[in-house]
Amino acid sequence: MITLYTFGPAFGLPDPSPFVMKAEVLLKMAGLVYHADTKGLRRAPKGKLPYIEDDGERIADSTFIRWHIEKKYGIDFDRGLSREQRATAWAFEKLAEDHLYWAIVEARWSDDANFAKGPQIFFRRIPSPLRPVVIAMIRRRVRNALRAHGIGRHSQAEIGALAASSIDAFAEFLGAKPFFFGREPTGIDATAFAFIAAALCPIFTAATRTAAERHDNLRAYVGRMTARYYPERSEIAGCIAVA
Numbered sequence: 001m002i003t004l005y006t007f008g009p010a011f012g013l014p015d016p017s018p019f020v021m022k023a024e025v026l027l028k029m030a031g032l033v034y035h036a037d038t039k040g041l042r043r044a045p046k047g048k049l050p051y052i053e054d055d056g057e058r059i060a061d062s063t064f065i066r067w068h069i070e071k072k073y074g075i076d077f078d079r080g081l082s083r084e085q086r087a088t089a090w091a092f093e094k095l096a097e098d099h100l101y102w103a104i105v106e107a108r109w110s111d112d113a114n115f116a117k118g119p120q121i122f123f124r125r126i127p128s129p130l131r132p133v134v135i136a137m138i139r140r141r142v143r144n145a146l147r148a149h150g151i152g153r154h155s156q157a158e159i160g161a162l163a164a165s166s167i168d169a170f171a172e173f174l175g176a177k178p179f180f181f182g183r184e185p186t187g188i189d190a191t192a193f194a195f196i197a198a199a200l201c202p203i204f205t206a207a208t209r210t211a212a213e214r215h216d217n218l219r220a221y222v223g224r225m226t227a228r229y230y231p232e233r234s235e236i237a238g239c240i241a242v243a
């Protein structure tokens with residue numbers, strides 16, 4: 001049995017981390033039996049989630065999890081795609097993970113109102129006298145990470161413009177197709193779904209959300225992916241599950 005280490009559902013999403021959602025959707029796409037454990041962050045091999053444990057082997061990072069599933073279980077998530085399509089899928093995936101992700105983090109963690117509605121819940125188990133100190137320390141760490149990435153050096157308007165361009169690229173490429181490369185989902189759909197749903201999350205006020213909400217095809221897509229991979233939910237991020 002595979003164990004997927006997660007944060008657990010939050011913000012109306014299956015997980016607050018789009019990387020965890022991506023890994024979970026990949027496990028679902030592969031038809032593998034797994035169980036989710038929300039107690040793994042402290043023991044995370046790379047200090048981040050997701051990671052999995054599979055027969056005593058621990059694999060950290062959503063992309064390495066994907067490669068592990070493909071190798072160990074003989075699955076090719078990009079079956080049927082040309083080399084050019086696989087290259088395009090990789091580029092879109094990293095656009096989401098290494099660019100769009102940071103705009104989402106910036107909106108959730110830097111804006112006080114968003115922080116109070118969202119990430120603040122991660123600190124609820126810290127004793128109240130200590131909580132403000134820990135929150136200030138972790139928010140400073142996140143701000144430093146945003147600066148180190150580079151996105152944290154831009155103004156809100158600049159971050160919004162960059163993030164909107166990335167979201168527009170996803171919307172343009174998806175077009176009227178049901179999934180990114182046509183009639184059936186492939187590996188990129190796990191990533192695209194996770195990051196677009198994270199961007200659309202209705203509890204946050206963010207340029208990423210405004211940009212994503214402009215695209216009916218992205219909203220319908222999140223609904224379609226929800227119907228297929230989270231059939232127990234009627235919606236994710238305000239997108240109605242319709243197969």
Ligand SMILES: N[C@@H](CCC(=O)N[C@@H](CS)C(=O)NCC(=O)O)C(=O)O
Nearest residue numbers: 017018019047048049050061062063
């Ligand atoms: N490259 C990693 C990124 C994972 C990641 O950034 N996880 C974040 C949540 S979205 C995390 O666990 N952060 C906890 C921390 O930094 O303490 C992947 O693909 O899995």
